[in-house]
Structures are given as structure tokens and as C-alpha cells.
Amino acid sequence: MFLNKISPAFLLLLLTLSVGTAQAQEAQTPLSVEKIMRNPTWMGTSPSNIAWSEDGRKVYFNWNPDANRKDSLYSVLADGKNIRKVSPQERRNLPTGTGSYNRARTKRVYEKNGDIFLLDIKSGKVQQVTNTVEREINPSFTFDEQKVAFLKDNNLYTWSLNGGQLMQRTDFRKGKKPADAESKDPQKKWLREQQLELFDIIKERDADKKAAEKQQKADNLTRPKEIYIEEKLVDNVVLSPDEQFVTFRLIKRPADAKGTMVPAFVTASGYTEELNVRTKVGDAQTDTEFFVYDTRRDTTFAVLMNNIAGIEEQPAYLKDQKSKATATKAGAEKSDKKNLRATAIYGPFWSDNGKSAVVVARSADNKDRWILALDPASGKMSLLDRQHDDAWIGGPGIGYGAGDIGWLPDNEHIWFVSEESGYAHLYKCHAKTGEKRALTSGKFEVYNVALSADKKNWYFTSNKVHPGEQHFYRMSLQGGEMVQLTTQAGAHEVVLSPDEKTLAVRYSYTNKPWELYLMDNKKGARMRQVTNSLTDEFKAYNWRDPEVITFKARDGADVHARVYKPTTVQVNGPAVIFVHGAGYLQNAHKWWSSYFREYMFHNFLVDQGYTVLDIDYRGSAGYGRDVRTGIYQFMGGKDLSDHVDGARHLAEKYQVDPKRIGIYGGSYGGFITLMAMFTEPDVFAAGAALRSVTDWAHYNHGYTSNILNTPQTDSLAYAKSSPIYYADGLRGALLMCHGMVDTNVHFQDIVRLSQRLIELGKDNWELAVYPVEDHGFTEPASWTDEYKRIYKLFEQHLKP
Template sequence: MLFKRKALALVVWVMLCGGALQAQDGKLTLSVDKIMRDPKWIGTSPSNVFWSEDGKKVYFYWNPEGNKSDSLYSVSADGKNIRKVSAQERKNLPSPYGDYNRAETKKVYEKNGDIFLYDIKSGKSQQITNTVERESNPEFSHSEQKVTYIKDNNLYAWSLGNGQTVQLTDFKKGRKPAGEGKDAQRDWLKEQQLSLLQIVREREEKKEEQKKQRLAEAPARPKEIYVEDKSVNGITLSPGEQYITYQLVTRPKNAKVAIVPDYVTASGYTEDINTRTKVGDAQNTYEFFVYDTKRDTVFAVLMNDVEGINDKPAYLLSKEAEASAGKGAADGKTKKAEARPTVIYGPFWSENGKHAVVVARSQDNKDRWILKLDPATGKLTLLDRQRDEAWINGPGIGYGPGEIGWMPDNEHVWFHSEESGYSHLYSVDVNSGKKKALTSGKFEVSDVRMSDDNKNFYFTANKTHPGEKHFYRMPVQGGDMVQLTNMTGAHEVAVSPDEKNLAIRYSFSNKPWELFVMDNKKGAKPKQVTQSLTEEFKSYDWREPENIVFKAKDGSDVHARLYRPENAAKNGPAVVFVHGAGYLQNAHKWWSSYFREYMFHNFLVDQGYTVLDIDYRGSAGYGRDVRTGIYQFMGGKDLSDHVDGAKHLVEKYNVDPNRIGIYGGSYGGFITLMAMFTEPDVFAAGAALRSVTDWAHYNHGYTSNILNTPYTDSTAYAKSSPIYYAEGLKGALLIAHGMVDTNVHFQDVVRLTQRLIELGKDNWELAVYPVEDHGFVEPSSWTDEYKRIYKLFEENLKESKK
């Protein structure tokens, strides 16, 4: 009896530490230690897929042998003859990135900081530059007789005909040297000398003649443009080569950069890492210029007359209205609204060289304009304005210029817009401004490219289901979307140069990414090229999570992944997982980037837990309203979605309401803290990993879009930051954070720790990881963290906490 008790105690101890006993049938029995090993134990999926320039091979990075790093492999277009590429062949390969001439017979590219010209028919490269300095951004000129590139922040052109290199811009740091100033006394003396002494006059006249001769004989040089301490970006040559456009960036001198101490270093000393500013600090400013080479003049392109440039965001107008109402009647004077700071991207020139458009974005990210540019005058003509009182984003839109291009007629531009509530393709006539929707529906379009014959678009869309990504072909004027892929899951597709074949990286929810090839035809059968998984990984029967939809309290549909034990006990325990990144999708049907968590959820189900993984408000894949559902209140609808998810588990899946835990990292860690502090009766235990505790200390680019800035919208920050709610903690809380996290700084949890100490809370613990950044790297760190998470759930959820 004593032996049996000891054996049972050993099993319990192993389970609490994340261990598991090996199955007797030789199949893998999951444990935290096994899951969190170096991911090579799973197998390494192919990545970075690209076609050879002649379309005969597909190249990809792969590591079937489990080496320290991936190797380059190739396979023929029909999926045969897979082989590792030799070091010499790899060295001679052109870069997969670059610019093609219109006939696609030549390509220019950068490799190792030098520029090369590649002849596709012969397969030979010609090296254009060979310097210590880096040359980058090579492009064919519109005439295709030159190759332009950037070197030392200046634009150069190399002639295909005679090999001559010409410098096209001369940007210089600092201020232009001041000329000789006027001085009445000195001018009088000089005039006296010239009038009195003939030899002086003759010598001065000779010097002037020599100066004129030197200037006449000197080769043409670009205009010296002094940029002070500003940076030069986006240098672009117009098709006619008369105009050169560029952007100047001014970095603020008074911005304060946060420092993260690195304690574990080779030197033995603590070393400081410069990271980023905090939200609301001074930001870069941007200017856009045209250099007219024929007129030898430079002028700025201004947004002052563009529709909406002075429009303030709604949240500021409401605050101003409240302030005015509080002060009573004003003095009758109305302050003129100032033009908001903007960033201009482009220009994007039509194929015939007649038209140019730019994309402009307000720096508060409430507006995005597509504008026709007259380079001779700098005049801007509005073609499309998208305004969002939350913030502009979405597939094909992003935070820069987004995906944009010219239609075959050279009179229409295609672009993305969320005007309908979902990111879709539109075209606009650059002469009349007439706009047309090319796609529509409750789905999103992304990764758009035009076919070489300019007759069709290729793109990815989640039309069949929000959690599936398929590849489509559609006529450029809109019409039927022909679905070319058909396997359930997600497809990342590279089209062959002749557009006859597709190379596809495909995965399903319980099957990691593999490489397939298929004909570029509807209904064609894909052929699997790679077999990447290890026998050990395949020996476990990985679950296909159920994709479910439940109703939030406001009536919205919420998508989620559900993992259930086959014979779930009545009133059993459950765990809710919160994905990170904010704008990310995880309740989908492809292999998750959270693969460790996916495996951990399988392990939890083996131990009797039900697991729910929610695409809460703010997640990607579901359109604008879901994307912006967290505006001015993170921890609002995104948290209530998790509370409603917990309620759904109780009502439909026999989960004990007193035995529900929650965990997640980054944004998921933030939601976990908000859940434990503001919904303490819903979640009995929570693990907050690398979590934001106070949004006023996060970065500007992400946070200001959602919460504006702390000094203009302090209420949004107070509502959204867990540190203000710490007194609400009731359940058991685990906080885990890397000490060299340069994204969410360790300072976040240090400040929260002090707050919990001052509040007298004793039901929490802090686990620190001295060598880890935001994304953990070391298997030992992953293992330690998830053993603690598992122990937290075992100790607090396995018995009812009534």
C-alpha cells in the first residue's frame, strides 16, 4: 500500500511539473518538456518559396536534416527532382527580388550591396557595381536604356549602351554656405580701385572671363540640394527623366528613447539597449519635394488645399465642444484649424508615363488620400479619400502606401479600401475621379498582383470562410472570382514566370506547412513536394480543433477554436487562450504561428481540460468593424468577448463556471490582466505573459492609432490600462516576462509588481527570464514558463473553487 501511494505521488508530481509517462505502444505522450524543445523536433517546414527566372524550378528554404540552419533546395516545376542547391550554385543565383524590363527578358537586382543585370534567356549576370559602399533599389528607367540605383542617399543612372554612370542628385548634409554679404565700405573701396587703376580693372576682367570659360567647359552636374540634418527617402525618377521626387524626414531632437538594461552579457557588465520612444512623444515629420532638372529648381508638394486636411478627429472635436460648453460663450473668435501633418508616398507612374499618383496619410492615421500629382506645379487632385474616426488599416492598406497599381488603359488606378467595411479592390479614373468597386462581399482581399498580359488580377481572399485563404483569378474590370485552390486551410502562392504553374505553401489546422505544385487551372490537383514532419511528431494524433461561432452580448458573431476531451467530464475545467499581436487571426483553419500553444492545448485536453481560443474584437480577418472594435477602449469588447466565451463554455460544453482559467502573451497577457482584475468572478486563475500593463508606456505607432495619445485622450488610457485595476485581483495570477524585452519593456511588470505590493495582494507570482526578449528563444525558458502555467491551472482549476 505504501508503494502504491508513493507511485501515485510520483505521477502527480510529474504531472504538476509538466511531465508525462511515455505510452507503452510507442506513440508520443505529450509533456511540457517534449512540446517546448527546439522546434526542429517537429520538422522544419519549407519557407521563402520563389521560382527560377526561367520557370523551370522552384526554390525554397528547408531543413529536413535538422541542421543548425536551413539550406536552399530546388524542385522541378512538375514536383520532381528535389535536391539541395550547392554552395556555388546558390552564390551564382540572382536575387529573387528586383525589377524587370517590360518584356521580362532582363532583370536588375541587388546582391551583397552591389547591382547586377541578369539576362533571363542566357542565364548570365553582369555586375554593374563593385564597391565598398552599398548600392540598392535598382530599377529600369522608363526608356529601359538605363538602370537607376541609390548610393550614399543619392540617385545614379548606369547606361546599358555605353556603361557610363551619371549622378542624378547631389543631396548634401548641412546648410548651404552663405555667399559674401553686402558691405558698403568694402564695396566703395573696390569701386575706387577699379576706377583709379587700369591694371586692377584688366586683371578683374580676365578673372571673370576665365571663370565663364571654366563654367562653359564644365560637365553638367546635378543641383546641390542641402538637406540640413534631415534624411532623404524615396528618391524616384520620372519616366521623362525631368522630375526627381523625394521625401525628407526630420527626426525630433527632444524625443526621449527608453533604455532596457541587459544583465546577462559576455562582458560581465550590465549593458544598456536603446529601444524606442513612448506613445505621445515627439515623432518624425515628413516633407515631399520635386526637383525639376530642366528648370534646375526644387519645390515642396503641399497638402494645404486637399479636402479634409484640416479636419480634426471626432474625439478632439467632442473634447473642444465640452470645453467650450464649460467656459460658456466664447469671445466670438474662431481659431482657424491647421493642416494636419501628413506623409506622402510615391509617386506611382502610369506605364505610358503620362500620369502620376501619390498616396498620402495623415499622421494621426484618420485619413488616407489617393491624389493625382502634376509634377510641373506640385498640384494635387483628389481621387479618393478614406476616413476612419478609429484608424486606417486593413489588408492591402497597412500603414504605408498599401497595394496600388495602374490598370492596362493607363487612365485608371487600382487600390484597396475598407469603404464597404471589408478590404476590397477598387479602381478610379484619374481624369474624372469616377470610382468603381471591383470586388465586394463580407470577405477580405489581399496580396494582389496583375497577370503579365494585364487581363487578370491574382489575389488571396477568405471568401469561403473567414478562417480559410484561397487563391483567385479575376478579370481586371471585375467579374467572376475563379477559385484556383481547393484544399481546406491556407495557401501562400507563387505564380511561375510563364503563369502556367503555381508553387503553393499550404497548411491545415493540424498539419504544418508543406510545399505543393500544381497547374494554374481551376480544378487542378496539387502535388505535394515536401514531407517535413518527423516520425515522432506524426506519432501523436494531433487534434483538428472545432471552428465555432458564438454570440457576444452585443449580438456580434465571435469566431473561436475549440479543443474538447472526447469524454469530457461534467463540470470539468477549461482554459481560455488569448492570442497576441492585437490585429492577428488565430481561430482559423491553418497551422498556427502559435504552434507551441497549439501543442500545449492538445496536452491540456489530454489532462481533461476544454480549451477555447478566441478571435476577439480587434482581430484580423473579419473586416473593419471587428478590427476597430477596440478603439478608445482596449479591455472593452475584446475582454467581454472572452467573458462571453467563458459563458458559452458553461452553457454548452458542461464546463464548471468556477474552474475557468485564462492565459496569453503580449496583447494576450494584457487581456489576461484585465480579466483577472476586472472580471475576477469569471476567471479563477490567469497567466499573463510579456504583458502590457500601462498603454501610456507602449510605442507610438501601434498605441496612438487605437487610444490616440495620453495627453489628448487620457480617459482612453486610464480605461484601457490594467495597472489602474489591480485592486480587483481575486484569483491566482502568474506574471512572466523577459528582462530584455525591447517591445513590451520589463518596466511594465516592475511597476505593476510595486502596485500589487502596495495593495497587499499575495495571490500572485512573478517569473522573470533574464536572457529573453519579447519572443522567447531558448527552449529552457519556454519549458519553465509553461510548466508554471500548467502548475497554476492544475492547482487552481482541477478542484472547484466555490
């Protein structure tokens, strides 16, 4: 009756309003798992791999604004104008990033597609140095800058810029030296001596051969010395500035090391195919030796770590073990080398004047890092700095290998990064006396340290402002004020222009993915945005800016976390704790997370009434040495208790029902989830463990031995840290998800745990397998299926 009295004009107004409301609702379409887990191009693709052109006129970057199958190469002028896709011809002509400059930075030598090229930067002229089927790599200028040195088949060559003469500088050969086999065989030695005694012609030819060899040496016509390396591998071949010495390493792989097989069931061939991948922790490891080849003396000799402080010290954990028999047995493993600990030597790193060299040595157990002055003529080394950690050596700029190290322009001091103070900081050290001084200090870390082109300033990134922010700094050569160049909260990945006047910055914030910016190299300069990558669909949702908080752990430590809160607080509501992977990684920060799918899933969970907590637990990056090594000899100790304390914090501050808390994570996060469900069943009602380590004795050596030592020398640490030993404690609901072609955490891990749960009679768990997925999933269908299961788990067990 009422509708009959409405005018046509009013009906039109109602229709217009309803259409507008529908359009607004469409723009704010609620999140769903299916939407979040699609191909990430639906969000827009951030720029990556930022690099300046050699002349500084352009910035190149990978980008995909058209949502194609793959990113393309783009360029923008240095003033931020004229973004365009790089043509295939221009892309093919660009020099690659693998190369080096002369001191004046007027020439650059680089490797591309296995050949060597020389670029004149001012003219842009490119000269191809090699054009061979074999691959030439690692090009660099010699000290006099008259030649280019490079490697081919692991042998060192030099090519003259004037005349183009090619000279082979080393001759590494597989197998044993032929004479060695004969001289060590009594029968062959006797026969040779008999021949020389019986036949004059044999004696004459032998004398002629020796005379010819002597004449060759006198005429300087000798080829490089034949260096027989048996079945070892050669690497790290370095020519000294005066070209007299060649240093190199020989690596012996253990013959009895057993790789692990990962079967792939869904294959193009239709047959099951096996991937032969890594060994397990504690298996025999490679043995490394460091040598000097003296070309003038035509001799080769090994550089040894004898008499270096700490080289014979057993690790503290072996000393502390109660069983002397266990300690004696473990120590006896290296008895054939007079109790010298196995080491690997990196370098040498030569001073700019070519007169001094240092090397970095690391113990195989990774508890010591030595910086040593090297005399290549004698092979003797002297200690400049020893960095020791009863847990393991690590941290930004230290990591694995040599770490960040170089020479100051006075040619008397070296610089390096060390955690001596408890945080990764920059140090200088006199290369003869070992006198050392910190150039930065404080409860923060420095990253990506580099000297300016004029060597008057340092440039580096630091989290000085806040552990969850990363800014770019400039500092004078001798230390002092750290001048903060970037200002916006978040993270800044900076690439300096060749003239160092402009910064190309990849910047992001918590809820804003990475974009490319340009700014002047001045304090307080404004960043000018270059790219706009986000789609309208992505921008239509109001992505949350989670609060970065700290709470106190039970031992008094500050734990950093991100909390996502529902708009309307629900008393005694449900909560989910997310556990990031990798262990040594940071996620409670103020920049766009590498866990972007999980970030979006957390927004979705909050929409459904959940509170979400994302913790940087003990072992995480960004907080210094004590946090980094807080998991030593006990993974599932403080890293797990931090999550239990986080659950308590949720209940106390955010009105969460302590009986309705779930937990999930992948890789290391999956491991913590298992430990939580097995050892803290009263805290966590449900958990989803994704691609999780279930037994650390089955993980790799490089990562695991740092934290738990080896199973045969520290079996208690492995038993304490492995979820499979605690499976009987499961009471809540457990979901496990694993890729069947996981070459990192093998599918075998979850199969072994499943059998353990079956034998224990547990029935409150399920396993979802993904036949074509490796450790990091790639298929949207797999991501969608996995997270629908996770959401279903939480809905069933955390909601009333």
C-alpha cells in the same frame, strides 16, 4: 502454480504480445510540457521562402529535413522531382529578390551584397554593374529601358546599358547652404559688400565666377543641383519617366525625442549593457516633407497638401471632447502650419506610358488616406479618393505606407484596396475624374492583389469561403467571377511561375504544418505534394482538429473561436481560454498556427481533462473594419467582453464549471489576461499574463496612437485601457512572466505593475523573469520553464 503449467511456446507468444504493446505505447507516448517546448526541429521543419528560378525550371525554398542548426536552401524541378540541397556555389550565383524587370521580362536588375547586377534571363548571363565599398541599392530600369537607376549614399545615379556611362542625378548634402549662413548674418553681409566696394580684384573675380557659372549652364555642363538637407534624412528618391523630375522626401527627426533604455544583465562582456530602443507613445514624431527637383529648370520646390479636402479637419475624438480648452490646446499644436494636419506622401506611382502620376498621402494621426494626381511641373495635386476613418485607416492591402496601388493597362485608371465597404476590397478609379468602381465586394477580404503578366487578369488571396480559410483566386481585369483555384480547407500561400502556368503552393491545415505543393494554374487542378517534413515522433501523436465555432457576443456580434474538447466530457470540468497576441491577428482559423507551441500545449491540456477555447476577439484580423476597429479608444472593452461571453458559452454548451475557468496569453494576450483578472474576478479563477502591456502610455507610438490617440490628447482612453489602474481588483491567482531584454514590451512594464501590486498589499501573484529573453522567447529552456509554471497554475487553481 498456474505459471508452471504454461508451455514455452505460449510464454513466447505472451512475450511477443507484451513487446508489441510496449512498442505501441511508446509510439503514443503522452505529451509533456518538456516534449512540446523542445527545439522545434523535433517536429520537422516546414519549407519557407518559396521562389521560382528566373527561367521557371526550378522552385527554391528553405528547408531543414536533417534537423541541422539552421535551414538550408533546397530546389525542386517544376515537375516536383529531384529535390536536392543547393550547392554553396549555386546559391552564391543566384540573384536576390531585391530588384526589378524590364517590361518584356527578358532582363532583371538586382542588388546583391551592396552591388548592382544585370541578368539576361534567357542566357543566364550576369553582368556586374558596380563593385564598390559603398552600398548601391534599389535598382530599376529607366522608362526607356536604356539605363539602370540606383541609389548610393541616398543620391540617385543612372548607368547606361550601352556604353556603361555612369551619371549622378542628384547631389544631396548635409548641412546648410554656405551662402545662406552669410546672407542671414548682417555682419558677414556688410563685410562682403565692403570688400566688393573697396577692391577691384574682388569685383573682377566675383564677376568671373558668375560668368563661368552662366557659361556652364549654357554649355549644359552643370553638375546636379546641390540640395542642402541640413540634418534631415532623404528617402523615396524617384526619377520620372522623362527624367526631368526627381521626387524625394526629407525626414526630420525630433531633437528632443527620448529613447528608452533596456538593460541586458547576462552578457558576454560581464558588464550590464544598455540597448537604446524606441520612444513612448505621444513623444515627438518625425516630420516629413515631399519635394520635386526639376532638372531642366534647376530648381527644387515643396509639394504641399494645401486645399486638399479634409486636411484641416480635426479628428472626431477631439470634436467630441467636452472640454473646449482641451480641444483648442490639442488643435493648436499645428497652428504654425495654418491648422494643416501633418501628413506623409508616398510615391509617385507612374502610369505605364509615363505620362501620369499619382501619390498616396496619409495623415500623421492615420485617420485619412488620400490618393492624389500629381503634376510634377507645378507640384499641384488633385484629389481622386479620400479614405477616412474616425478610428484609424488599416486593413489588408492598406496597412501602413502607400498600401497596394497601381495602374491599369489603359493608363487612365488606377487600382487600389480600400475598406470603404467595411471590408478590404479591390477598386478601380479614373485618374482624371475620380470615378470609382468596386471590382470585388462582399463580407470577405482580399489580400496580396497583383496583375497577371499580360495584364488581363487579377490574382489574389481571399477568405471568401470562410473567415478561417484562405484560397487563391483569378479574376478578369474588369471584375466579375472570382475563380477559386485552390480547394482544400486551410490556407494557401501561392507563388506563380514566371510563365504563370504553375502554382507553387505552401499549404497547411489546422493540425498539419506547412508543406510545399505544385499545381497547374487551372480551376480544380490537383495539388501535388513535394515535401514531407514531419518526423515520425511528431506524427505518432493524434493531433486534434479543433472545431471552428461562432457564438454571440452580448452586443449581438458573431465571435469566431476554436474549441478543443476532451474525448470524454467531464461534467463541471475545468477550462482554459487562450488569448492570441498582436491584437490585429487571426488564430481561430483552419491552418497551422504561428502559435504552434500553444496549439500543442492545448492538446496537452485536453489530455489532462481541460476544455480549451481560442477566441478571435474584437480587434482581430480577417473580419473587416468593424471588428478591426472595435477596440478604438477602449482596449479591454469589447475585446475583453468577448472573452467573458466566451466563458459563459463554455459553461452553457460544454458543461464547464463557471468557477473553474482560467485564461492566459502573451503580449496583447497578456494584457487581456491582466484586464480579465483585475476587472472580471468572478469569471476567471486563474490567469497567466506573458510579456504583457500593463500601461499603454508606455508602449510605442505607431501601434498605440492608432487605437488610443495620444496620452496628452485622449488621457481617458489610456486610463480606461491600462491594467495598472485596475490592479486593486485582483482576487484570483495570477502568474506573470516577462523577458528582461524585451525591446517591444519593456521589462519596465511588469516592474511598474509589480510595485503597484506590492503597494496594494496583494499576495496572490508571482512574477517569473527570463534574463536572456526578448519579446519572443528563443531558448527551449525558457519556453519549458514558462509553460510548466502555467500548467502548475491551472492544476492548482482549476482542478478540485
